[in-house]
Amino acid sequence: MFHGYLPTILGGALLTLELAVLSLVFALVAGLAGAAAKLSRSMLLRTAATVYTTVVRGVPDLVMMLLVFYGGQMVVNHVTEHFDLGYFDLNPMVAGVLTIGFIFGGYFAETFRGAFLAVPAGQLEAGAAYGMTRWQVFARILFPQMLRHALPGLGNNWLVLLKSTAIVSMIGLSDMTWLADQAGRTTREPFLFYLLVCVLYLAMTTVSSWLLARLEKRYSAGVRAAEL
Amino acid sequence: MDLSVITGSLDQYLAGLWLTVHLVALSCAIGLAAAVPLAVARVSRNPAVRGPVAAYTWFFRGTPMLVQLLLIYYGLGQFQWMQAQWEAGHPFWLLFREPYFCALLAFALNTGAYTTEIIAGAIRNVPHGEIEAAKAAGMSRFVMARRILLPSALRRAIPAYSNEVILMLQGSSIASAITLVDLTGAARNVYSKHFAPFEAFVFAGLIYLVLTFALVGLFQLAERRWLAHLRAQRNPRPVG
Numbered sequence: 001m002f003h004g005y006l007p008t009i010l011g012g013a014l015l016t017l018e019l020a021v022l023s024l025v026f027a028l029v030a031g032l033a034g035a036a037a038k039l040s041r042s043m044l045l046r047t048a049a050t051v052y053t054t055v056v057r058g059v060p061d062l063v064m065m066l067l068v069f070y071g072g073q074m075v076v077n078h079v080t081e082h083f084d085l086g087y088f089d090l091n092p093m094v095a096g097v098l099t100i101g102f103i104f105g106g107y108f109a110e111t112f113r114g115a116f117l118a119v120p121a122g123q124l125e126a127g128a129a130y131g132m133t134r135w136q137v138f139a140r141i142l143f144p145q146m147l148r149h150a151l152p153g154l155g156n157n158w159l160v161l162l163k164s165t166a167i168v169s170m171i172g173l174s175d176m177t178w179l180a181d182q183a184g185r186t187t188r189e190p191f192l193f194y195l196l197v198c199v200l201y202l203a204m205t206t207v208s209s210w211l212l213a214r215l216e217k218r219y220s221a222g223v224r225a226a227e228l
Numbered sequence: 229m230d231l232s233v234i235t236g237s238l239d240q241y242l243a244g245l246w247l248t249v250h251l252v253a254l255s256c257a258i259g260l261a262a263a264v265p266l267a268v269a270r271v272s273r274n275p276a277v278r279g280p281v282a283a284y285t286w287f288f289r290g291t292p293m294l295v296q297l298l299l300i301y302y303g304l305g306q307f308q309w310m311q312a313q314w315e316a317g318h319p320f321w322l323l324f325r326e327p328y329f330c331a332l333l334a335f336a337l338n339t340g341a342y343t344t345e346i347i348a349g350a351i352r353n354v355p356h357g358e359i360e361a362a363k364a365a366g367m368s369r370f371v372m373a374r375r376i377l378l379p380s381a382l383r384r385a386i387p388a389y390s391n392e393v394i395l396m397l398q399g400s401s402i403a404s405a406i407t408l409v410d411l412t413g414a415a416r417n418v419y420s421k422h423f424a425p426f427e428a429f430v431f432a433g434l435i436y437l438v439l440t441f442a443l444v445g446l447f448q449l450a451e452r453r454w455l456a457h458l459r460a461q462r463n464p465r466p467v468g
Contacts, residue, residue: 057394059403059433063412067433070425096462166292170405177295182303191303198299200292205290 002196005183009193011202012176013200019096019175020162026101027161038113044188049109056106062167064103068093069171092173104161111153116142118136118149148219155212158206176200233427237418244414245435251410252400254394255335262340264382267347268373281344288341294402296338301330301406325407339396346388350381370411383454388448394440401436411435 002009073090080088089208119142125138169178180197184190233240288296297456304310304324314323323329329436354377400430415432421427 055433055437060398060412062401062404062437063429063433063436065423066412066416066431069428070419074425096390110412136315150249166294167402169294170402177292177298181298181302184306189306191299194295194299194303195389196289197295201292201295202287202290206286 002192003183003187003189005179005187005193008175009179009196009200012174012179012206015093015173016165016177016206016213017173017202019093019100019165019168019173021073023100023104023161023165024158026097026218027104027108027157030101032110034105034113035108035116038109039116042107053106053109056103061164063098063167064169065099065171072098078186092168092171095171096173098166100161100164103164104157107157107160108154111150111157112146114153115146115148115150119145122127132179144211148223151216151219153211155208155216158212159208162204162208163201168196230422230424230427233236233418233422234431235425237414237421239413240409240414240418241431241435244409244432247403247408247413248397248400248411249439251331251403251408252333252393252397255332255400256339257328258332258336258338258386258395259343259379260389262336263343263347264378266340266344267351267381268378270344271351272442280360285345288338293334293338293399294405297331297392297406298333300324300334301327327403327408331400331408333335333401335400337394338399339392341412342392342395343389346392347381347385348386349388351377378426384458386447386451390443390450393447394443397439397443 030091034049038053041048049213067093069090072095076090077090078084122147123141124137127141132140165175166177169175169181172178176197180193181190184193189192239269240435266281269277269286302408307389310321311322326411358372358376359372359378362376367375398408401412403410406415409417415428422428
């Protein structure tokens with residue numbers, strides 16, 4: 001039915017997942033740093049973080065990706081020329097992870113900021129009263145509680161992130177969308193292959209939603225929901 | 229930075245900006261118009277009414293808009309029936325060969341799905357008291373939907389909808405994948421002509437940023453106008 005292209009496309013699906021997970025890791029780190037900057041006492045850090053989250057929300061991911069991919073290559077070329085190094089090709093995977101991670105880091109920063117603020121201050125004071133160090137208060141009380149509040153926001157952003165991986169095919173990463181495009185041209189059955197990609201994305205997003213719902217339930221153990 | 233790259237291609241950016249603006253405005257308008265009745269169907273108690281709408285939103289919210297766009301523009305040509313219509317010169321089916329029409333269709337279907345869920349959520353959250361009051365006043369279900377349920381839900385949906393419109397503005401940048409020269413497409417052309425990625429894409433990014441700010445401002449005005457009754461009162465009058 002797929003003219004033998006099925007294994008190739010499934011391989012592309014793995015690449016898409018890999019791209020999404022790597023971007024997620026990068027975004028989580030950037031998001032935590034962004035949230036820390038937003039909550040810091042330093043005016044400079046707060047302003048920098050606000051510029052970061054604003055730019056990320058106001059500029060399309062594709063435009064940023066093109067900038068990182070083509071602009072980044074130019075910077076790399078300058079550097080390699082300057083130090084007399086060989087030609088180094090900035091690959092689409094690196095550009096994709098950097099861009100998607102950077103963008104969703106901005107969204108995560110907002111999520112984490114809200115979640116940190118949602119942890120009652122009294123619990124932190126109680127931790128300090130028990131003689132815990134600041135790190136212990138963070139690791140034992142603030143972080144685990146924060147995670148529960150952040151989970152719904154993180155989950156929604158993960159679903160958006162997963163879908164935005166498709167645009168990396170526009171800078172030539174051979175992910176499943178790019179492979180489907182190639183297979184569609186060769187076999188003259190583009191609809192079939194794009195539909196296959198849709199089904200694969202649907203499977204990923206549906207499984208993610210299901211897992212997230214279970215995680216949320218687990219992390220909310222002992223929390224009573226408001227009922228009408 | 230070589231600013232002459234930008235000043236020399238201002239007319240291209242302007243043309244791209246115009247395409248972006250009316251693609252987004254038109255698709256959001258179509259999507260919103262379709263979403264209102266679809267949202268009412270989505271909250272229906274009848275699974276035969278609710279089901280198809282749920283399937284539609286599940287598909288369009290679960291797949292990337294880029295793939296949806298490619299599916300419509302490049303995908304439909306696979307079918308011999310479609311090719312026969314094109315050869316026969318059928319004016320309606322010929323539209324599916326137009327990149328502009330396909331982008332509009334894909335964007336409208338996509339934003340329609342998200343907007344349906346936003347409005348459906350708002351309908352579910354209409355305070356029960358408002359519905360009871362409408363029933364007590366003897367309104368029929370249709371009158372109640374028109375006078376109470378929808379006005380209340382649509383107002384409450386404004387904050388979430390403003391996010392959706394902003395995401396559509398950002399998302400519309402993929403129009404350049406099917407040969408359309410929108411704002412991003414213009415930037416790509418400027419880049420390949422002058423080989424100046426920073427100038428080309430940073431300038432386009434700035435325009436998108438300004439557009440986003442304008443949308444945020446517009447929606448703040450809309451919220452002030454239509455959600456005034458839900459704002460925290462600064463000097464609440466003492467009761468009694």
